[in-house]
Amino acid sequence: MKTSVRESPPTTSQKSVDAARVQKADSAWKPLYQIGGAAALLVVVVYVIQMIVFVVSPPPGTVIGYFTLFHRNVLLGLLNLDLLSLADYVLFIPMFLALSVALRRVSPSFIAIALTSALVGIATYFASNTAFAMLSLSTQYAAATTEAQRSLVMAAGQAMLATFQGTAFNVSYVLLSIAPLIISAVMLRSNVFGKVTAYVGIVASAIGLGLFVPAIGVFLSLMSIIGLIIWYLLIARRLFQIAQDGSKKEINHE
Numbered sequence: 001m002k003t004s005v006r007e008s009p010p011t012t013s014q015k016s017v018d019a020a021r022v023q024k025a026d027s028a029w030k031p032l033y034q035i036g037g038a039a040a041l042l043v044v045v046v047y048v049i050q051m052i053v054f055v056v057s058p059p060p061g062t063v064i065g066y067f068t069l070f071h072r073n074v075l076l077g078l079l080n081l082d083l084l085s086l087a088d089y090v091l092f093i094p095m096f097l098a099l100s101v102a103l104r105r106v107s108p109s110f111i112a113i114a115l116t117s118a119l120v121g122i123a124t125y126f127a128s129n130t131a132f133a134m135l136s137l138s139t140q141y142a143a144a145t146t147e148a149q150r151s152l153v154m155a156a157g158q159a160m161l162a163t164f165q166g167t168a169f170n171v172s173y174v175l176l177s178i179a180p181l182i183i184s185a186v187m188l189r190s191n192v193f194g195k196v197t198a199y200v201g202i203v204a205s206a207i208g209l210g211l212f213v214p215a216i217g218v219f220l221s222l223m224s225i226i227g228l229i230i231w232y233l234l235i236a237r238r239l240f241q242i243a244q245d246g247s248k249k250e251i252n253h254e
Contacts, residue, residue, distance in 0.1 A: 029101050030243045036098020037239035039091040040232040046091070047229055050084045063157035070138035077138070081131035081164065089122045092176070095232075098239055099183050106190040114182035121175030128168035130160040173211065177224075180231065181205035192242075197234040204228045 059080040060066050070077035096118040100111050134157060141153040184201025187193040204227025210220030 029098075032094065032098050032101060033239045033243035035094045037236045037243065039093075039095040039098075040236035040239065043088050043091045043095065044229050044232050044236075046084045046088050047225065047232075050079070050082075050088075051225075053079045053084075063154055063161060066134055066161075067138040067141045067157065070135055071142055074135065078131050078135065081134055082129060083131050086126070086129055086131070089125050092118060092122055095235075096179065096183075099235065102192050102239070102242060103183065103186050103190060106192070107186045110182050110186050114179045114186070117175045117182070118179035121172045121179065124168050124175065125172035128163060128166070128172060130164045133160050134164075170212075174209070177205050177208040180228070184231075193235065193238050197231065197238065200227060200234065201231045204231055 053076075057076055057080065060069055066077060066081070069080065096115055100115045103111050137153050137157045137160065141150060141157070144150045144153055180201050184198045184205065187198035187201065188195065204224050207220050207227060208224030210224070211217045213220060
């Protein structure tokens with residue numbers, strides 16, 4: 001005679017233990033939420049400073065223009081070659097990590113894709129930024145004693161500018177537009193973040209991809225920055241709330 005063994009349903013005490021474990025696991029992420037929220041706020045501050053710098057001192061359009069700017073003001077030369085953006089991209093790391101942890105139970109697959117896209121985009125941007133290389137070349141140009149030496153340094157500077165505005169930058173830009181787009185779409189399926197935050201992220205990221213549209217691409221990119229600044233402020237507030245509450249309303253499990 002065959003007998004079957006049936007698993008008994010979890011008791012109330014077992015459910016309480018499981019809930020306590022989940023809450024404990026969630027509270028372990030509180031420092032990351034706090035750091036992620038602070039990083040998002042700092043990103044906004046850096047964005048605003050960078051925009052002011054570009055308005056007050058528009059970047060030169062030529063290699064010799066950058067060399068002259070570096071000779072006059074090293075810091076301003078570095079700022080015009082996106083020195084502050086390097087800080088932004090460092091801050092993106094804890095910010096995207098915190099968002100990924102907060103939303104990990106909603107859609108693990110899409111969150112993994114978004115986080116990977118963000119991290120690869122960040123690494124690619126570091127490879128594209130040539131601020132300090134241009135500073136070094138400007139020093140060499142100032143020290144050059146012959147026209148041949150100056151020509152070689154100018155050619156190297158032109159190559160650095162091409163790298164700064166080339167494939168690596170464009171790849172980084174696209175990846176770091178896709179990442180918040182996916183994350184914002186996942187937000188719509190959760191109650192961790194509000195719908196307004198999700199829609200702002202989707203619209204801003206989608207507009208940002210319009211950079212490659214002829215004639216109006218730069219304008220669309222600027223509009224995207226304004227939207228992303230609002231998005232960063234919203235997610236910063238929510239990450240701080242999650243850290244303070246000690247629990248994340250992560251439901252909608254698949």
